[in-house]
Amino acid sequence: MTFEVVLSWSLVVLSALFAFLVQSGPFLSSSWMLGDIAYHRGVAYTMQGGAWQGEGPYAGFLSYYGGLYPLLLGIAAEALSTTFDQVVSVVSWFTTLAWPAALLLLGRRLWPSDRLAVGLFVAFGTAGAPLAVDASAIRDWGVLPSAANSWPLFPRDVALVLMVLAAWAALHDRRAVRVLGTGGLLGATILFHAQVGLVACWLIAAWFAWRAWRARDRRPLAELVAVGLVSLAASAWWWWPRLEALTRSSRLVLGNYGEREPLRLDPAGFISAFGVTGILAILGLALLLARRTVVTRPALLLAWLVALLPFVVADRVGADLELFSERRIWLLLSPAIVGLAALAAARLVLYLPRWAGVAFVVLVLLSSAPATIVTAARAGTAWEPGVTPGRPFEASSFVPLWRSLNRRVQDEGTFTVVTYDTYAAWTWSFSGAQVVSLWLPGTFTLGFDPEDLTGLGYLQRVRLLDDAFSQGRKGLCKLARRVGAEGFVLDERPGLIGTYDLTPASRFRLDPAGRDTAPLRRTVGPQVEYVDAQSYDLLALRKGGRFRVGWVAPRLRLLAVEVWIDSSTPKAALTVDVDGTSYELGRGLGPGWHQLTLDLPRGVREVIEIEALRGLQLRRVTGFVPMDGRTGTGPTYLPLAELCGATS
Numbered sequence: 001m002t003f004e005v006v007l008s009w010s011l012v013v014l015s016a017l018f019a020f021l022v023q024s025g026p027f028l029s030s031s032w033m034l035g036d037i038a039y040h041r042g043v044a045y046t047m048q049g050g051a052w053q054g055e056g057p058y059a060g061f062l063s064y065y066g067g068l069y070p071l072l073l074g075i076a077a078e079a080l081s082t083t084f085d086q087v088v089s090v091v092s093w094f095t096t097l098a099w100p101a102a103l104l105l106l107g108r109r110l111w112p113s114d115r116l117a118v119g120l121f122v123a124f125g126t127a128g129a130p131l132a133v134d135a136s137a138i139r140d141w142g143v144l145p146s147a148a149n150s151w152p153l154f155p156r157d158v159a160l161v162l163m164v165l166a167a168w169a170a171l172h173d174r175r176a177v178r179v180l181g182t183g184g185l186l187g188a189t190i191l192f193h194a195q196v197g198l199v200a201c202w203l204i205a206a207w208f209a210w211r212a213w214r215a216r217d218r219r220p221l222a223e224l225v226a227v228g229l230v231s232l233a234a235s236a237w238w239w240w241p242r243l244e245a246l247t248r249s250s251r252l253v254l255g256n257y258g259e260r261e262p263l264r265l266d267p268a269g270f271i272s273a274f275g276v277t278g279i280l281a282i283l284g285l286a287l288l289l290a291r292r293t294v295v296t297r298p299a300l301l302l303a304w305l306v307a308l309l310p311f312v313v314a315d316r317v318g319a320d321l322e323l324f325s326e327r328r329i330w331l332l333l334s335p336a337i338v339g340l341a342a343l344a345a346a347r348l349v350l351y352l353p354r355w356a357g358v359a360f361v362v363l364v365l366l367s368s369a370p371a372t373i374v375t376a377a378r379a380g381t382a383w384e385p386g387v388t389p390g391r392p393f394e395a396s397s398f399v400p401l402w403r404s405l406n407r408r409v410q411d412e413g414t415f416t417v418v419t420y421d422t423y424a425a426w427t428w429s430f431s432g433a434q435v436v437s438l439w440l441p442g443t444f445t446l447g448f449d450p451e452d453l454t455g456l457g458y459l460q461r462v463r464l465l466d467d468a469f470s471q472g473r474k475g476l477c478k479l480a481r482r483v484g485a486e487g488f489v490l491d492e493r494p495g496l497i498g499t500y501d502l503t504p505a506s507r508f509r510l511d512p513a514g515r516d517t518a519p520l521r522r523t524v525g526p527q528v529e530y531v532d533a534q535s536y537d538l539l540a541l542r543k544g545g546r547f548r549v550g551w552v553a554p555r556l557r558l559l560a561v562e563v564w565i566d567s568s569t570p571k572a573a574l575t576v577d578v579d580g581t582s583y584e585l586g587r588g589l590g591p592g593w594h595q596l597t598l599d600l601p602r603g604v605r606e607v608i609e610i611e612a613l614r615g616l617q618l619r620r621v622t623g624f625v626p627m628d629g630r631t632g633t634g635p636t637y638l639p640l641a642e643l644c645g646a647t648s
Helices: 003-021 036-048 068-079 084-095 098-110 115-127 155-170 175-192 194-215 219-248 267-290 299-316 326-351 354-366 369-381 395-412 421-431 450-454 458-470 473-483 504-508 512-517 640-644
Strands: 416-419 487-493 496-502 521-525 528-532 537-541 546-549 558-565 574-578 581-585 592-599 608-612 616-626 634-639
Touching: 003 098, 003 115, 003 354, 036 068, 036 084, 036 395, 036 421, 068 084, 068 175, 098 115, 098 155, 098 326, 115 326, 115 354, 155 175, 155 194, 155 299, 155 326, 175 194, 175 219, 194 219, 194 299, 194 326, 219 450, 267 299, 267 326, 267 354, 299 326, 326 354, 395 421, 395 634, 416 421, 416 473, 421 458, 421 616, 450 458, 458 473, 458 496, 458 504, 473 487, 473 640, 487 616, 487 640, 504 528, 504 537, 504 616, 537 546, 537 608, 558 574, 574 592, 581 592, 608 616, 634 640
Parallel strands: 416 487
Antiparallel strands: 487 496, 487 634, 496 616, 521 528, 528 537, 537 616, 546 608, 558 592, 558 616, 574 581, 574 608
């Protein structure tokens, strides 16, 4: 074998080993996945209950994403009697091999007689990494393919592989593969990630149109029509119900947490984000354009750039493209950028002496080491069991409860519970049990207007829940019967049950459609700010800041106030004024989350008012009333009859 062939296959084998042994974590496992997976897990669990299209956190509310990712993984979890997270963990190890395999197939179509370019394409596409190592440039925020091939597996990652395979099929010599294969792969891309699927369809359309224009031949256009019909038919299971829902919904509700400034890559930022791969890609583009003709297969790389770069421009000029952010478009452009880099590197390796060519390739790949090391370290510490970002849960208490609710969903189908605002999102995500109202973590997208699909809008639901918990058992039972809830997830203490609750920040929430453009902190009162912290919201009270809880609850016996404190102090953190009597709470607390409790043997007959004696963040206020038979401490499930037939 020639030097080029040996080097090429060595790069392919090493890339596969790198993907399986490094990008798998190696072999990480988690039982507490967050981020986008938290949303898909909730959808998957509703699918286990027979809602095959997937539902969101509200009963009867079609999920915006859905698709094959939650369906297949949810079915596997149920069949294996395990959790969604465990299935994702293990599947993610083996799917790392799909990316280098897809690159190998496409590379051999792009350069059928240039094995070295193929090997470099696979290597750079699998292991190429940015020069930057901050959180905004690596892992799921990166714009290189290696970011999408790191544990765990997201729907976007599957869709990117399918997009590359669709490009491979579009270059095939056999018309049946070009039509049926490309159309089927585009349909599958939509079924895993509709937004990536739309971009993939646009790319393939641009390529077929380019072929027709360059060859002055209408046959590629006829093939394109056939590809479109096949892809529509293959993905109809996903898009038809959502098209129907869109006709019923007055708008798309896509706004969520404005966590980071939009990505805007200038030349220096491009090099930082794409690393040495980006530098080589610029050289590769010059080499490709220098040729007298670009009708050969590598012209697909140019078509890729021409088709997708306008979306970057559109996003920058303020077209408000919720579906196509610049960060996502750069990621979807990355296979073409890697291809151009491989083209340039292959020419350089052949130009240099063999030892120098090998050394050059090694140095290029070693430039990825810093970002790869940081990515692996972050993946291993990303999600701590029992903790949502910034919000502690006692995992030992919640996990058995959520597993029990998940079994009810599997056995009974749609299953709705009334629970606290602070628990609602995670109860749905970890069990599939749907809720009345919830705070939307930044990765939870409604998509459709819930008022049009369920009769109750997002803010209506927030107010309904707050109103119900302000009335105790009476309000909860009335709400449960109104929405058809089967039971409640509430906190208990020996002899007590938490039937009063309020997330103070909920009074100042915005419609989700405007959330991503709203400031994360805004003043809502004297010394009081509303804070959107992504996975939760709260009120930041400076010294002297006050908040009034409007409960009249003569039978309330215990008040729990949850706060975040930034630094230690021997002084009290706050005062609670109950019916004109003030109580100081929270002396000598260190930084972190704290639940401060106050016994109220006489109940509350007029008002509860909280005043900050130092800067703090107010998360939640809960009131407990007597209930016979309560012996535990922590969250519990109560059937409708048990609570609504009890004395409270």
